Amino acid sequence: MLRLSSLLAAGLIAGCAAAPAVPDEVFFDDFSAADMPALARDGWSVREKAGHPGIEGGAWGPGTVSLVDDPERPGNRLLRLAARTDGSPQGTSQAQVCHARKYFEGTYAARVRFSEAPSQGPDGDVVVQTFYAVSPLRFDFDPEYSELDWEYLPNGGWGDPRTRLYGVSWQTVGLKPWKAYNQAHELFRPLDGWHVLMMQAGGGKTRFYLDGVQLDEHGGRNYPVVPMSINFNLWFSPGGLIAGSRAVRVYQQDVDWVFHARNRLLSPAEVDAAVKHLRERGTAHLDRVPPLSPPLASDCDF
Secondary structure (H helix, E strand, C coil), X not given: XXXXXXXXXXXXXXXXXXXXXXXXXXXXXXXXXXXXXHHHHCCCEECCCCCCCCCCCCEECCCCEXXXXXXXXXXXXXXXXXXXXXXXXXHCEEEEEEEEEEECCEEEEEEEEECCCCCECCCCCCEEEXXXXXXXXXXXXXXXXXXXXXXXXXXXECCECCCEEEEEEEEEEECCCCEEEEEEEEECCCCCEEEEEEEEEECCEEEEEECCEEEEXXXXXXXXXXXXXXXXXXXXXXXXXXXXXXXXXXEEEEEEEEEEEECCECCHHHHHHHHHHHHHCCCCEEECCCCCCCCCCCCCCC
């Protein structure tokens, strides 16, 4: 365990002295890009590869991710993920968008709009709305697998019908048969609407914050061990679709902004101040987090 003095020396905790509103090594995007090609030039990838998680045989890819005008704030833009299903694999599409695999210790935050109900069609599918950082799972029980994860299940699922938010740190996992090694915090209440999700990783501990309030602290074997990519995805849980329904239903998740401070454990107030500073100065996209050498591939498939 690192001592407080070591963390301060390493820059993992913001000091008490006056600090710049925006740390030097920061990634920020408020999704004001003009179109999807411009978003790609900013380093984002839309998933197209089939596979875990979600409905086996379901599609990922174009049309599931878009940039839209914010109906509540004129001039603001949002990243929108949309997943749809008619109950069949061939009628299911799921959404994922990823940024470069170069993020490790520090502070992660995003302002996300969760949805309690579909924007079209009947409600009731087990749908998962997320913000997370992850490394590839090279094989079952990969010892270098790392993931810090927010997952919202408005319709419950996985053996529990209650609406809940998970904050999860992962050690490793096997997919078939499923066996997970992780630590999770569960918050059982509806969260329809906008929320700021935040994770800190430093000194062997990960902390999960919702709207400025710390919900849990994890550590030990569940602490990340390799750099990760930043991701959002929206998917349906296998076995969780409305039984017998062939009606088309569409679920949406919006993202206002995402932020990462490399090697700095910022408080929720410091994150808010940094984001406010960037937006007031018209900064729509800023990437000062250096790539690894050599760079790691970002496959956007998990």
